[in-house]
Every structure is written in structure tokens, then in C-alpha cells.
Amino acid sequence: MKAAVCYELGQPLRVDDIEIDAPQRGEVKVRVVAVAICHSDIHHIRGDWGAQLPVVVGHEAAGVVEEVGENVTLAQVGDRVIISLLRSCGRCFYCTTGLPNHCSGNFALSTESRLHTQEGDIVYQGISTGAFAEYVVVDQSQVVQVPADLSLDRAALLACGVITGLGAVVNTAQVRPGSSVVVIGAGGVGLNAVQGAVLAGASRIIAIDLIERKLEAAKLFGATDTFNARQEELPALIKGLTGGRGADYVLVTVGSTAAIAQGIPLLRRAGTLVIVGLPPIDATVPLPAMLVAAKSLRVLGSFMGSTRLNSDIPWLVDLYQQGRLKLDELITARYPLEQINEAIEMMERGEALRNVIVM
Structure with missing residues (x-):
């Protein structure tokens, strides 16, 4: 070599x-x-x-x-x-x-x-x-x-990037049609989570990031709404778009413990938080245990989008060839x-x- x-x-x-x-x-x-x-x-x-x-x-x-x-x-x-x-x-x-x-x-x-x-x-x-x-x-x-x-x-x-983001939506979370989905992080993995939400039939797809040009990219990939992560009162803004309830699903696609903590208040009762991005190996997140129990929240990890290579890759290639995957x-x-x-x-x-x- x-x-x-x-x-x-x-x-x-x-x-x-x-x-x-x-x-x-x-x-x-x-x-x-x-x-x-x-x-x-x-x-x-x-x-x-x-x-x-x-x-x-x-x-x-x-x-x-x-x-x-x-x-x-x-x-x-x-x-x-x-x-x-x-x-x-x-x-x-x-x-x-x-x-x-x-x-x-x-x-x-x-x-x-x-x-x-x-x-x-x-x-x-x-x-x-x-x-x-x-x-x-x-x-x-x-x-x-x-x-x-x-x-x-x-x-x-x-x-990696496509199957990790898209797979977190369709395989791990198994997002249902008509759902509301928040994606925190609009980088390569996050944009594919947005694509996954589109394919899953989500009705409201909300992208959150610190960088405005990434939020513009999220709109291209199918986000219906975007917010800067520094914006105040994000939970209220998300509730305003989801009938006052909060999001059905929040996917954190960046390896940031702060982003994980930010995602929990955005969920509705019985909502699902999916941790997709990998933080540093010794990182921890304070978990509001009472809130998780009282609101029946689900917290899921998603490694590589729960991918089955031999079936998922041909499916994604077919979607790309149809013009349905960017x-x-x-x-x-x-x-x-x-x-x-x-x-x-x-x-x-x-x-x-x-x-x-x-x-």
C-alpha cells in the first residue's frame, strides 16, 4: 500500500x-x-x-x-x-x-x-x-x-452517516406517520434523520442547530420548521407547533450531553428521546428520573441506526435511484x-x- x-x-x-x-x-x-x-x-x-x-x-x-x-x-x-x-x-x-x-x-x-x-x-x-x-x-x-x-x-x-441518522428514525424509534419529530443537530447525521422522518411520514419535522446555514440545509432535506439552539423558550416553541403537547420524538444526533439534556423538556407525555450522537467515552447526563417516570418517557440509544446492512443498503440505493433519498x-x-x-x-x-x- x-x-x-x-x-x-x-x-x-x-x-x-x-x-x-x-x-x-x-x-x-x-x-x-x-x-x-x-x-x-x-x-x-x-x-x-x-x-x-x-x-x-x-x-x-x-x-x-x-x-x-x-x-x-x-x-x-x-x-x-x-x-x-x-x-x-x-x-x-x-x-x-x-x-x-x-x-x-x-x-x-x-x-x-x-x-x-x-x-x-x-x-x-x-x-x-x-x-x-x-x-x-x-x-x-x-x-x-x-x-x-x-x-x-x-x-x-x-x-455510516445515512444509515445512522435515517435508521435511528425508521429502525430504532419506528416513527409513525403523522408524528412530530424534533432533530437536534443538523449535520450529516441529523440531515439524514430529517430524511428519515420524511420517509416515515412525519407531519411536523423540526430541526434545531447552532449554525444557521445548517438549518437552511435542513429545510432542503425536509424540515418543516427550524430553530436556533440558543433561542429562548424552546419547549414553549415546540409545544406551539404540536398542539400544546410537545414532540412525539426527539432525536439527538450530536455527541453533546448538553443537547441530550435540552431534548428531554421538548417531549410530550409518553414521548421518545433517541440518543444517536456519541459523546466522549466518560460523558454523563443528569437524568430527571421523576420526570421520566411521571411522564412515561422512553429514552433509547441508537447505534448505527439499528442497521441490517444486507437489507437496508439495497433499500436505500433504491430510494436514491427513485429520487427519494438525497x-x-x-x-x-x-x-x-x-x-x-x-x-x-x-x-x-x-x-x-x-x-x-x-x-
């Missing part, structure tokens, strides 16, 4: 020569064509989640299968695929009960890395993928074929691998929905 972006805490991102091993049993080697930058990657390299170092991150990717290991049945050389962080064995309790996103199966890649320096030192595959690189080796369950007429820079978005509009800019630092900094400043690295 010619290049991968390797990070060591306290040092800047750099492009290094890193070697990649051949795929082992049940694994595939994919040539990365496009990888989007997700805020989870930024949390990882900034040390928010206690990553093992040195690490190559990047997990929202698409490419072409170049080599397969022994006993691979889910992919073949030449397949155009999205590359997900989700691995599933198909046999454990969670896989057999419809929760493959929580698979507890054993994978060699859970304890081993296929990356190393030219001196032989291990380099970790961040977020189970390591796609800020020209090639990745992943388990065969992490790839899903996409059609030839779907551009891979669009397809890459389906690997992917093009999510891409703010495209960069070569050598300019990844610039692309990351733009994301951190809140100036991009998704920046995509195109190899």
Missing part, C-alpha cells in the same frame, strides 16, 4: 507508507475509491474515545474488491461495495434476533490488525475499518455490493488524500456536511 493517513496523539496527521497484509479466512481486501469524513473519525484521532495508537481511521467508505480470503462467500473480486464498520457473524444471539449491529461474534480482526509499518510495528485499524488509506482488509460481512450506476463517492455515505446534496467538497488535514479542519469548524476523500 502506498499511503495511509496515520495518527499518533499529540502529533499532526501525516501520510505514511504503511504495509497491508493479505486477507485471511473470511476477509476481503478492498481498494478504497472514496471515504467520507465523519465526526466519529475526528473524535477518534483527537483522543475522545481512548483509541489505541498509532491508528488509521476512516470508516464511511466505498471501493472495489481486489482480493478475497479463504471461504469468502459474500463478495468476489471486482465487486463495487460500500465498506461498513459493522461486522456480523450471523450466528450469535444478537444476529439471530435481528440485531446484527450488536453482533457478539468472534473475529480475528477484533484483536489483530492487518496494518503495520515497514519496520513491522502494528498500526491499528480505527473504528474497525481504517479507510483513510488506499486499501483496507475487512471481514466479508462489512461489505455490501452496490450497482454499477451508483457513483462510489455517493455510495460511501451509505456506510445523497449528492450531502457532499460539501471532495479532496485528494494528501489534503485530508484541510478537509478535517473544515469539518471541525462546522463548515461542511460531508467532505469526501477521493482516491
Whole structure:
């Protein structure tokens, strides 16, 4: 492999020569064509989640299968695929009960890395993928074929941001038609939650963010109303749009404990709060236990949109091809691998929905 972006805490991102091993049993080697930058990657390299170092991150990717290991049945050389962080064995309790996103199966890649320096030192595959690189080796369950007429820079978005936001609405919360939905955070994941609410038939879709241009984007993606998060009396404003009750669902798509706390007062009785964004690993939120019990509130976590890759990805591709799912509009800019630092900094400043690295 010619290049991968390797990070060591306290040092800047750099492009290094890193070697990649051949795929082992049940694994595939994919040539990365496009990888989007997700805020989870930024949390990882900034040390928010206690990553093992040195690490190559990047997990929202698409490419072409170049080599397969022994006993691979889910992919073949030449397949155009999205590359997900989700691995599933198909046999454990969670896989057999419809929760493959929580698979507890054993994978060699859970304890081993296929990356190393030219001196032989291990380099970790961040977020189970390591796609800020020209090639990745992943388990065969992490790839899903996409059609030839779907551009891979669009397809890459389906690997995380789209399924996380949209799936939180349709899979985790199971929003009902006619419902009122509040989405806190109108970034890449939040806009897909807005899209999910549109697909679910929500009658009122309210987006909340600190950045006005993101609120404008939310309207493009289907929000019926928008509010700045700094606006006073948000609970009263939400009640004013929901018959005096409060929202049926509030989805918090940013990794902010303050946003989670802000969401609870926006709910109606028996409403549902869905925590989608991942805060720092040691973050906690004061929970008004009496209020939760007295109002029969539900608090749900949603990891990767409760996604079932092999059924959800083809469905989303079909929606895109019908013009019912926005992917093009999510891409703010495209960069070569050598300019990844610039692309990351733009994301951190809140100036991009998704920046995509195109190899």
C-alpha cells in the first residue's frame, strides 16, 4: 500500500507508507475509491474515545474488491461495495434476533490488525475499518455490493452517516406517520434523520442547530420548521407547533450531553428521546428520573441506526435511484488524500456536511 493517513496523539496527521497484509479466512481486501469524513473519525484521532495508537481511521467508505480470503462467500473480486464498520457473524444471539449491529461474534480482526509499518510495528485499524488509506482488509460481512450506476463517492455515505441518522428514525424509534419529530443537530447525521422522518411520514419535522446555514440545509432535506439552539423558550416553541403537547420524538444526533439534556423538556407525555450522537467515552447526563417516570418517557440509544446492512443498503440505493433519498446534496467538497488535514479542519469548524476523500 502506498499511503495511509496515520495518527499518533499529540502529533499532526501525516501520510505514511504503511504495509497491508493479505486477507485471511473470511476477509476481503478492498481498494478504497472514496471515504467520507465523519465526526466519529475526528473524535477518534483527537483522543475522545481512548483509541489505541498509532491508528488509521476512516470508516464511511466505498471501493472495489481486489482480493478475497479463504471461504469468502459474500463478495468476489471486482465487486463495487460500500465498506461498513459493522461486522456480523450471523450466528450469535444478537444476529439471530435481528440485531446484527450488536453482533457478539468472534473475529480475528477484533484483536489483530492487518496494518503495520515497514519496520513491522502494528498500526491499528480505527473504528474497525481504517479507510483513510488506499486499501483496507475487512471481514466479508462489512461489505455490501452496490450497482454499477451508483457513483462510489455517493455510495460511501451509505456506510455510516445515512444509515445512522435515517435508521435511528425508521429502525430504532419506528416513527409513525403523522408524528412530530424534533432533530437536534443538523449535520450529516441529523440531515439524514430529517430524511428519515420524511420517509416515515412525519407531519411536523423540526430541526434545531447552532449554525444557521445548517438549518437552511435542513429545510432542503425536509424540515418543516427550524430553530436556533440558543433561542429562548424552546419547549414553549415546540409545544406551539404540536398542539400544546410537545414532540412525539426527539432525536439527538450530536455527541453533546448538553443537547441530550435540552431534548428531554421538548417531549410530550409518553414521548421518545433517541440518543444517536456519541459523546466522549466518560460523558454523563443528569437524568430527571421523576420526570421520566411521571411522564412515561422512553429514552433509547441508537447505534448505527439499528442497521441490517444486507437489507437496508439495497433499500436505500433504491430510494436514491427513485429520487427519494438525497445523497449528492450531502457532499460539501471532495479532496485528494494528501489534503485530508484541510478537509478535517473544515469539518471541525462546522463548515461542511460531508467532505469526501477521493482516491
